[in-house]
Amino acid sequence: MDITTYMHQIGQQARAASRLMAKADSNTKNRALALIAAAIRRDAALLREANEQDLAAARANGLEAAMIDRLTLTNKGIATMAEGLEQITSLPDPIGEITNLRYRPTGIQVGQMRVPLGVIGIIYEARPNVTVDAAGLCIKSGNAAILRGGSEAIHCNRALAKLVREGLAGAGLPEQAVQVVDTTDRAAVGALVSMPEYVDVIVPRGGKGLIERLMKESKVPMIKHLDGICHVYIDDKADLDKALRVCFNAKCQRYGTCNTMETLLVAKSVASEVLPKLATLYVHEKVELRCDNESRHILASYPFLKSATEEDWRTEYLAPVLAVRVVTGVDQAIDHINSYSSQHTDSIITEDYSRAMRFLREVDSSSVMVNASTRFADGFEYGLGAEIGISNDKLHARGPVGLEGLTSVKYVVLGHGEVRK
Amino acid sequence: MDITTYMHQIGQQARAASRLMAKADSNTKNRALALIAAAIRRDAALLREANEQDLAAARANGLEAAMIDRLTLTNKGIATMAEGLEQITSLPDPIGEITNLRYRPTGIQVGQMRVPLGVIGIIYEARPNVTVDAAGLCIKSGNAAILRGGSEAIHCNRALAKLVREGLAGAGLPEQAVQVVDTTDRAAVGALVSMPEYVDVIVPRGGKGLIERLMKESKVPMIKHLDGICHVYIDDKADLDKALRVCFNAKCQRYGTCNTMETLLVAKSVASEVLPKLATLYVHEKVELRCDNESRHILASYPFLKSATEEDWRTEYLAPVLAVRVVTGVDQAIDHINSYSSQHTDSIITEDYSRAMRFLREVDSSSVMVNASTRFADGFEYGLGAEIGISNDKLHARGPVGLEGLTSVKYVVLGHGEVRK
Numbered sequence: 001m002d003i004t005t006y007m008h009q010i011g012q013q014a015r016a017a018s019r020l021m022a023k024a025d026s027n028t029k030n031r032a033l034a035l036i037a038a039a040i041r042r043d044a045a046l047l048r049e050a051n052e053q054d055l056a057a058a059r060a061n062g063l064e065a066a067m068i069d070r071l072t073l074t075n076k077g078i079a080t081m082a083e084g085l086e087q088i089t090s091l092p093d094p095i096g097e098i099t100n101l102r103y104r105p106t107g108i109q110v111g112q113m114r115v116p117l118g119v120i121g122i123i124y125e126a127r128p129n130v131t132v133d134a135a136g137l138c139i140k141s142g143n144a145a146i147l148r149g150g151s152e153a154i155h156c157n158r159a160l161a162k163l164v165r166e167g168l169a170g171a172g173l174p175e176q177a178v179q180v181v182d183t184t185d186r187a188a189v190g191a192l193v194s195m196p197e198y199v200d201v202i203v204p205r206g207g208k209g210l211i212e213r214l215m216k217e218s219k220v221p222m223i224k225h226l227d228g229i230c231h232v233y234i235d236d237k238a239d240l241d242k243a244l245r246v247c248f249n250a251k252c253q254r255y256g257t258c259n260t261m262e263t264l265l266v267a268k269s270v271a272s273e274v275l276p277k278l279a280t281l282y283v284h285e286k287v288e289l290r291c292d293n294e295s296r297h298i299l300a301s302y303p304f305l306k307s308a309t310e311e312d313w314r315t316e317y318l319a320p321v322l323a324v325r326v327v328t329g330v331d332q333a334i335d336h337i338n339s340y341s342s343q344h345t346d347s348i349i350t351e352d353y354s355r356a357m358r359f360l361r362e363v364d365s366s367s368v369m370v371n372a373s374t375r376f377a378d379g380f381e382y383g384l385g386a387e388i389g390i391s392n393d394k395l396h397a398r399g400p401v402g403l404e405g406l407t408s409v410k411y412v413v414l415g416h417g418e419v420r421k
Numbered sequence: 422m423d424i425t426t427y428m429h430q431i432g433q434q435a436r437a438a439s440r441l442m443a444k445a446d447s448n449t450k451n452r453a454l455a456l457i458a459a460a461i462r463r464d465a466a467l468l469r470e471a472n473e474q475d476l477a478a479a480r481a482n483g484l485e486a487a488m489i490d491r492l493t494l495t496n497k498g499i500a501t502m503a504e505g506l507e508q509i510t511s512l513p514d515p516i517g518e519i520t521n522l523r524y525r526p527t528g529i530q531v532g533q534m535r536v537p538l539g540v541i542g543i544i545y546e547a548r549p550n551v552t553v554d555a556a557g558l559c560i561k562s563g564n565a566a567i568l569r570g571g572s573e574a575i576h577c578n579r580a581l582a583k584l585v586r587e588g589l590a591g592a593g594l595p596e597q598a599v600q601v602v603d604t605t606d607r608a609a610v611g612a613l614v615s616m617p618e619y620v621d622v623i624v625p626r627g628g629k630g631l632i633e634r635l636m637k638e639s640k641v642p643m644i645k646h647l648d649g650i651c652h653v654y655i656d657d658k659a660d661l662d663k664a665l666r667v668c669f670n671a672k673c674q675r676y677g678t679c680n681t682m683e684t685l686l687v688a689k690s691v692a693s694e695v696l697p698k699l700a701t702l703y704v705h706e707k708v709e710l711r712c713d714n715e716s717r718h719i720l721a722s723y724p725f726l727k728s729a730t731e732e733d734w735r736t737e738y739l740a741p742v743l744a745v746r747v748v749t750g751v752d753q754a755i756d757h758i759n760s761y762s763s764q765h766t767d768s769i770i771t772e773d774y775s776r777a778m779r780f781l782r783e784v785d786s787s788s789v790m791v792n793a794s795t796r797f798a799d800g801f802e803y804g805l806g807a808e809i810g811i812s813n814d815k816l817h818a819r820g821p822v823g824l825e826g827l828t829s830v831k832y833v834v835l836g837h838g839e840v841r842k
Binding site (some may be wrong): 370 | 438443514517523525527531534536538539597621622642645660662663666667669670671674759766781782783785786787788789790791792793795796797798801803804814815816817819821824829830831832833834836837838839841842
């Protein structure tokens with residue numbers, strides 16, 4: 001069977017399964033999640049064996065250490081996957097809720113019912129835990145899922161897919177509600193994003209290269225973010241202690257995450273006080289600072305100093321590197337952010353009420369913060385309970401996307417024979 | 422200046438204006454709307470002159486009567502435009518509202534703030550009133566708009582654009598918040614849908630041909646519906662009186678609208694009772710019935726009878742034509758609708774509680790109804806106050822789209838120096 005025929009078959013099966021998933025009640029969906037979690041615990045040894053096959057191939061192919069790290073499934077990782085599913089069972093079921101049901105002057109009642117999107121296609125790289133997390137979120141939200149993991153993880157994903165099917169069947173749900181694409185042929189990705197008749201939304205999880213490619217190719221809407229160029233602006237009315245704490249955390253708590261600060265903006269009148277103090281924190285972590293003229297002058301003795309170029313304002317380093325710019329005040333800070341930010345997460349440090357309110361209103365990003373670390377932009381931290389990804393598009397879901405982002409609302413009209421006049 | 426350069430200039434100006442519109446308070450936006458309404462009333466004679474130029478050209482080019490009808494701006498039409506704007510001033514301003522602001526265990530407060538989408542591109546055909554309606558909705562929702570009306574209405578749209586600019590300036594808002602594309606070159610449409618850096622969403626209003634073309638070309642997300650293949654299913658537990666009333670209204674109240682019924686499904690056990698009674702209503706309006714075998718047998722003596730083909734289940738007639746199919750019951754009705762409907766609006770006529778609930782839950786359309794005419798699927802009827810269009814996509818807005826559909830929500834985080842652990 002050629003790859004397009006195979007993917008169309010998967011799509012048709014997913015569409016059919018999605019109709020049954022949309023009708024499933026909460027207990028049934030939770031039972032499936034619990035059965036999958038139990039099967040994962042039971043088959044931990046088999047999963048590790050499958051993972052060993054993937055790791056052996058990865059080593060033979062000379063994959064880089066970071067990739068092998070992401071690919072590795074430890075006993076702890078297996079336990080975490082099972083716990084993640086059990087956490088999803090405890091989240092409220094969004095499906096079927098009817099809101100704003102009100103009588104209209106004509107006599108009809110009009111409200112909105114929350115419903116699944118239908119079929120979700122998820123495209124990701126080496127991490128096998130995404131297979132289970134994504135399956136869990138799609139099942140709970142009444143969707144069918146088509147999962148296309150990285151070819152490096154094919155053995156492990158195949159083993160996980162078997163356990164997911166077992167759990168679905170055990171709860172009386174269609175096994176094809178979660179399908180793992182069982183081929184390493186890269187054409188499968190192209191086919192998956194080209195069948196809007198079977199797939200309602202694509203969630204790509206991976207590097208910028210993958211997502212840029214999919215943006216060009218996809219005929220299906222996506223919930224995605226391309227990069228996270230996050231800013232912290234230290235205002236001249238900032239509490240210095242909060243500024244130091246937040247800016248150290250936002251850069252250094254983790255380097256590889258999309259909500260890490262990549263550019264620091266500092267108000268001119270406090271720059272010569274704040275920057276040297278921040279430098280005494282960053283120097284321990286060997287953070288390279290890429291400075292504009294003014295901040296370079298202030299930080300002249302800092303050992304890991306470079307001059308910033310225009311390109312630095314547009315760069316997501318994902319590394320111990322930080323761009324630094326001195327600005328005249330909150331206006332220039334907002335201008336800089338709205339020009340260069342990737343509309344992910346931006347934070348102001350200030351004790352000034354009006355500037356805080358202006359920053360919240362005027363910065364056009366999916367998360368805007370006052371006196372908090374950008375690292376908080378996360379589904380768990382926001383109380384969504386789980387996260388399929390973060391969106392920095394404006395349509396549909398914006399910011400961390402949990403179960404609700406995998407749903408839509410339709411209008412329901414309850415009448416008594418009313419007609420339009 | 423070539424057309425791409427011209428459109429990029431319009432896009433840049435719109436993006437800059439959108440930043441100011443996002444900050445504007447409700448009184449200022451309402452003042453602009455009131456000034457535009459007053460200017461339209463004041464310049465009614467000038468608008469009719471401009472419209473006469475368009476009509477003369479349309480007649481010279483041999484445009485069909487229906488098109489000339491849509492293009493014609495009467496004194497009543499002018500008054501309705503002004504009233505429409507005044508109605509928009511009375512709608513609540515959606516922008517800036519913060520919902521669900523709650524403390525998280527870490528000490529941060531997390532909520533969601535409603536914000537404008539940014540720049541809305543609207544592409545429409547001959548009707549000049551769309552220029553004013555769309556401008557009004559975009560201004561009220563804090564967006565900038567780029568309006569591309571049909572070339573047949575260019576003189577009238579140019580005159581209206583001048584009044585909109587006058588109103589914006591009078592209220593202290595940027596004139597470039599609403600720009601009418603001042604060229605009849607069709608390449609302007611292609612350029613408008615190819616600048617995602619300046620345009621956040623495209624709302625196409627027009628025939629299927631226009632929208633299919635834009636779906637292929639657009640690099641910008643769209644709020645759109647392609648067609649309205651709407652169904653009414655008469656269940657065997659239907660109240661006959663309601664069934665007749667709703668089915669006559671859904672087909673005959675207006676033929677050219679997207680929420681008109683195009684296919685009637687009838688339960689087998691009541692078909693021979695219901696269909697002849699319905700036929701006595703439809704025959705007065707000379708409605709052509711395209712029947713499956715079973716209904717054709719029942720309606721053999723109906724004067725405007727044809728046999729339905731597979732193609733009829735997929736056709737939006739926009740005319741006094743109705744496809745008719747006898748089904749075994751609610752299961753087959755739901756199957757038929759989920760297979761053939763354009764996911765616009767579908768209604769069940771029944772007194773059976775469980776079937777009504779199943780229909781609401783299982784029919785995957787933007788509006789699902791019980792015992793009501795599909796003609797109710799409309800922003801005014803639903804209480805949205807106004808409507809920029811109807812969406813039968815699932816992402817972002819679904820069903821009639823009012824002011825809220827032109828907005829997004831971003832996360833706001835209020836902290837006190839918290840950092841991620």
